Amino acid sequence: MSDNSDLVECPFCHEKKAGKLNAPEPAEEFLLVGFSKKTNKLFPDRGFPVDAYGCASCKKVWLESPSLKMVDD
Numbered sequence: 001m002s003d004n005s006d007l008v009e010c011p012f013c014h015e016k017k018a019g020k021l022n023a024p025e026p027a028e029e030f031l032l033v034g035f036s037k038k039t040n041k042l043f044p045d046r047g048f049p050v051d052a053y054g055c056a057s058c059k060k061v062w063l064e065s066p067s068l069k070m071v072d073d
């Protein structure tokens with residue numbers, strides 16, 4: 001999680017102990033992609049860029065999409 005100055009209020013438990021999660025290196029961003037149960041495949045070329053947040057108090061994780069626009073390479 002980022003440093004303490006970036007803490008935000010958790011929408012679930014309302015403690016100010018939530019913050020943006022860093023994507024695992026070497027990635028810089030999270031991308032919400034599709035998955036097919038029929039073929040057991042991920043489709044990493046299309047998805048919604050999202051910010052991920054986590055709460056240190058209730059341990060919930062949630063996503064926000066700043067643009068709600070799909071990226072499609």
Ligand SMILES: [Zn+2]
Pocket residue numbers: 010011012013014015018055056057058059060
């Ligand atoms: Zn919480």
